[in-house]
Amino acid sequence: MDREGDLSPVDGLTLPFTFVNLVEGWSFKQVDDKALETGWLPVKSVPSIVHQDLIHNQKLCDPFIGFNEIKQEWIASKSWIYRLDFSVPAVGRHPNSRIILAFDGLDTLAQVRLDGKTVLNSENMFLSYRVDVTDTVKKNEHEMFRLEVELESALLRAREIQLEHPEHKWITFNGEPARMAVRKAQYHWGWDWGPRLMTVGIWKPVRLEIYSARIADVRVDVDISPDYESASVRASVQIESKTSDLVVEFFVRRNGKTLASSVDNVKDGTSAATLHIVEPALWMPAGYGSQNLYEISIVLSYKGQELCTDTKTLGIRKVELVQEPDAIGKSFYFRVNGVDVFCGGSCWIPADSILTNISPERYQAWIELLVMGNQKMIRVWGGGVYEHDAFYDACDELGVLVWQDFMFACGNYPCYPEMLDTVAAEAVCNVRRLRHHPSIVIFAGNNEDYQVQESNGLTYDFADKNEKNWLKTDFPARYIYEKVLPEVIAREAPSIPYHPGSPWGDGKVSSDPTVGDMHQWNVWHGTQEKYQIFDTLGGRFNSEFGMEAFPHLATIKAFITDHKDLYPQSHVLDFHNKADGHERRIATYLIENVRPVLDLPGYIHLTQLIQAEALTFGYRGWRKQWGESRRCGGALVWQFNDCWPTISWSICDYYLRRKPSYYALARVLAPIAVGVKREHHDWSVSHAREPAISKWELWLVSSKMEDSTVDIELRFISVETGKEIKSKIVKKGVIVKANGTTNVLAGSVDNVNEDRHVLAARVFVNNEIIARDMDWPQPLKYLQFPKRNVKVKILGDQMYVIVDRPVKSLVFEEREGCHLSDSAIDLAPGDEQIITVRGLKGDAEPLSWTYLGAEEQ
Template sequence: MTRHTVQALSTGWEFKSSNDSTWRSARVPSEVHTELLRHDMIPDPFVDLNELDVAWVAEETWHYRTEISLPETATNNGVGTDAEIDLVFEGLDTFATVILNGETILKSENMFLEHRVAAKHLLNPATANTLEIVFEPARRRGLELVEAHPEHDFIVHQTEVSRGPVRKAQSHWGWDWGPILLACGPWKPVRLETYANRIQNVRLDYEVDLTGPSPVVEVNLSAGIVGLACRVVADLVFVGETIVSFEEVVSSEAQSGMAPWVYKPSSTKIVGAKLWWPRGYGSQDLYELRVRAVSTDGDGSTVLAEERQTVGFRRTELIQEKDTIGQSFYFRINGVDIFIGGSCWIPADSFLSRITPQRYQAWIHLLADGNQTMIRIWGGGIYESSAFYAACDSLGILVWQDFMFACASYPTYPSFLTSITTEARQNIGRLRHHPSLVLWCGNNEDYQLIERYDLEYNFPDKDPASWLKTNFPARYIYEHLLPTLLASESHHTPYHPGSPWGTGTSPTLAVDPTVGDIHQWNVWHGTTTPYQRLPDMGGRFVSEFGIEAYPHRDTLHRLASDPAQRFPGSPVLDFNNKAVGHERRMLTYLGENFRVPADLGGFAHLTQVMQADAMAWAYKGWRRRWGREGLRGCGGVLVWQLNDCWPTVSWAVVDYFLVKKPAWYAIRRAMEPLAVGVVRKFHDWTARPADALWRRDTGHVDPREALTDVEFDVWVASSRLERVEGRVVVRFVSVKTGRDVKERLEREVDMEPNACTEILVGFKFETDVPAKDAEHFVIHASLWVGGEQVSNDTSWPDPIKYLNFADRGVQVKSLGQDLFEISAEKPVKGFVFSEKPGVKVSDNGFDIIPGEKAVRVRIEGAESEAGGLLPWAFVGQ
């Protein structure tokens, strides 16, 4: 009998456009842009203004072709008798026609689908077989679909309307952080499979029982078997030991020909099962599931087909309960409440075939190393590579998975619904075994269009058929189709209709801090509120917020190749920043807070310090509202965004080259297992509300008020599951002299487990010094446990631009072996090393307080720099 063999069709390809007669070599997977780059036929669209020069690529029709020879396993084992041969296309982007030996065998219009085509009857075993794939322009086809469906009001944000009916990565049309690069091509592998038996749709359902002294997991296995009579064996293995084994023999009478059948043995229980935990809460125990089809001929030991999955058991609950605030929104994993500190994720490259498993692993390591616990896969990108989720499984990172709908009112005509039904079913089936995936979400920001365009949405109406007759028919997708599919395909993972979304007695489609998740964009967008207000602008779960920053110097030089373009606001830098109005918003926030320099290095540094400050205000403030068991005020925060798809200026806290901005370190500090926080009352130095008669803000503000009206809070946030005793020390240090201006405060603290413990609330700084003689000072809080400092935090007087940072007395001393010690005689704000690819920095973007332990930083991989030390800067330097 023929064993199941897979032949990757990755080499021997050629490509060309319809307007070109010359075929050139190609690789698969790929996109046409990557092939054109490889042949030096286009400039790098990630550099300068080259994005504009490659726009023509998206308007062409492109052809890929290769020659296929049948594998020896097929020809030697009797293709005509017991074997089948399939062509499998894991992903075609997007409007693709597949032709084999002159006959059309497939037409695809959905980038997110895998296709399997029976090809045995068309393949000639004696000669080479020609396989060709033709890709039509997505924009043109999208406009044709819009015109073909006048019954639907296509409302599309961020981009032109053609993306609305097209099942393709929505960000390929450009976004406010990425270029317009409408790629096409076989973006995932193409393979030839030969088999007499094939295993498909392996599924392990389970329930976790936590009521006893140790976890009990009840498992139910099912798998589809295609092919001839065989013996099926399934094993669940943990650390090399078989925990559960199933076996069944299917006779030739029960199975004939190639008709599929379902293997579904009886359920069983695993007593004392090892559970999978998020990082910081326990180990990431994983099992291996092996399903094999074994021959019944001969000695009955020949494995005809095998499928393996790495699985983990965890119990996930999305807790949405009525409370004194409104309705909660937080995650409970294996019975433990988990505060989420994490990031949103966009595709890591505009050209998806370039993202290797190693690059995915590096990205997820950045999350774990940064004390982050969740990544939200945004709905305008892709269902990510299996390597992405495997990395999350192994490192304990929770995944919030959007379905691929973003910022649009999507159609519901029959062929569209059929396509997205297959899309959802395939991707749920592909990803459901990953224990890291803890939430499916219907869309990104689609519900916000209801309010903006006054679309029909009658919340009490629960008839899905009626929703299809409104001018917001996509409600049918998010509130009926997707949850129904999930209930059938992966019932142990919660579902959320959209982000943002609130649930309760009525729909909450606007930002509502009392219920559901919110996207908080009144910092940067909207009202451009000072970022110091972020702690009071939260909600039950903040799934988006952000503020932009420039990347480091090395990345800026890569995206702007001409030195003449390396200044703030140059044509190249402005073009590569896709955020609408970024010039005004960036300068507004910088001008409010800092003395704005004209040089690129100083300007970029201050944007990074500003972004890091905003992250600190948000993560510290919203984590504080985690509260304690019984009243979880805020369940988590996800910054927009972790990563970039190209070198650019954006909200990312890590740039395209995996180079961390200071904001990444600010999040890491705020998310330490034990983290002390200190914040003083915010004084708006530009305006204040007038009296009731005047009824408008005025600019009559005494800037000296912040010197004498000082009120502050100190608290400790803990993700530890046991009580911890420690000591908090609070110092008041002059910005001008570096000396303490008041005696320090010390408090013994008994930190509540998995909670926030308030230390000082509304504590007033008393002073007899008149305002004209008062001086600026920082408030520095440190947390000590067992004689060791485990966390510290600093509150600076705002705005920073009012402070004089002359004569800081900064010293950077080499201690050998890549270790450096940084100290200062006076307080230093925003000390930043200019990082670059290939260099690892242990800490960055920190403040230096005299009288505290000097900051030690390890810098690895900077041997080419002078003294192994990266360039550095601090505020006011």
């Protein structure tokens, strides 16, 4: 058991706050085993869940390997029990001590017993609980106490609750409808990118707390002056104690230096102070400024002796969600400290199906990867969990904006009284935990629940503002998203914007491109449009869009145990792709754009190339629209990560291996990026006839806060010969507009008289290349790729790449422990590119690589 704090009393009246982490000594078993003293298995440590503990005891195979997902599904239909025998420190018997059992999270339906007496019934995975066991401990003379946590099957109970409410329309997009009856991570029921893996257990820490007074809650509100030259930090605390004469000290510190302090007496269990900061160091998103962080420390004392302390990290920043009428409809973008921010980023799902597998170091690695990819925002999706503190701490430190969904996804949720009560408690619990993080810039009510309402014709009369009426409709969850949650935000975190759902736009249909945010799935899903027109399909903020791709071969080999299954359409590969119709959708986008390849490495490369191309067409065009009167405020790709080794829409796989699209998006989201693009011609409806003339345009985008001066070069290079078919265009001294878009060049391609050629653009500052882009004739399958000479010369930690003809999507191997400065690059003759490699040992084999058409040469 881990201990912290001084266990000796301050005087005869008070005790300092201390806690004992109940980590070791647990055992567990299946409740069905009636012989209660047999069948107990040791638990390595808590937090833990049954799957993890069965694996540790060699009772379960890794559910991520092969078809093992099926072999673990029985666990969900059983009830389980954890137990621990523990002692209470002697100071716990002090007459003024309070003894609390604190559970930060139980998954999910739990009955907690102490010495056989039920002290807690939990029905919400997202709630923390505090159980006062003072009387039980003090009335018993024995030294050892038995703690039991019995966990009921959430699967079976959810089905029972569904049957108990036949009046409700149980409709979902993913997983079985019963999932909505239980406040458990919804992706555990199976999703179109993850396994059906119903965890159960003690998924967050358990503690024994002993004290006579404690700081129960801290709220910090920051007000910044209009000129950003001063800030006020108002801290209010709730104190739990029966002792009088308590004093609270408040300190604001930065880099170990105290900048402001205050003292207040505790009155009626509360205390507050306002601290002033002159010339505050502002917290800004990555790429827009520094991530300056402050600490506010709260010290609770009695007669000069510290009883309890609490410290929160905060940033001095003002965030605004700008929704103003304009020529298009209504804007939707974020402004931080007066600076408009284009939110290029990703959507986040839990990084593991077994949440207790994720370490703080792994969270840090994920967020570092995001920042290295020039991404500014991460959206915590509503079918997962309110993430670990380490996730938000990393976002604070590295400058990543967080879009935080509440945990509702793809369903028509019921609103019987018990559900409303637990949802309200859940919202308060998690908003209070998260609200001090400067990275969190929006709370959103749900993921796609309004789309469920639309697609199923459920009642939604936006003009009806009578909240009681909403509960009487067949879409009662409106009451949660438009009353319960916004009231919690207004009361608990008023400085953070609230949005009823994602997508949602002022009561209009969720696909309306003129207002709110939208999920654009008419590439891949829906009408399966050509990805070349992605940018024309967007709205004011594109909070979901995506294209599937296979992970790297090393990841596939991690879950395929039989070499015979290493081919593109093997049974086990299809089993690890949970997307409905993925075979047809992948085949459609491959066959429309590239020549088919049947070997697995070549097939992997093609799917990755298509994903990178599709996302580039979307991101590149939408970032261009940012500078056009803020037409598009951001784009969040679905999805950044995976929860198991799989084939999905992720741009980085379960093992943090980057797919080519990761690098493509990093280039599009660079501080200054160049875009060059021909107008789209739909070859499939014109029977593969080309227009005689195709227009093209070239533009620059910048996220810098000041105008920049650059030189631009545009070359026209034959795909087949590598020769320039006409004179290049050079423009020097081009002024790039700050935080916007600059249109630079326009022209046309003569498809009758000119060779098929690429448009190769480069941007220079002081003769150094800072950006590239290359436009290829579409579709790529019509192009001829004669043998090309691709040379990769390795000098130290750098790879020098040169070609004699244009090369499409040269992708390097993603080896564990190695980090590449770039990959998935397009190359042109006369333009050597240098790739830096970190982590490759001197005696290791060089990284392998491939490119489009390599298998034909």
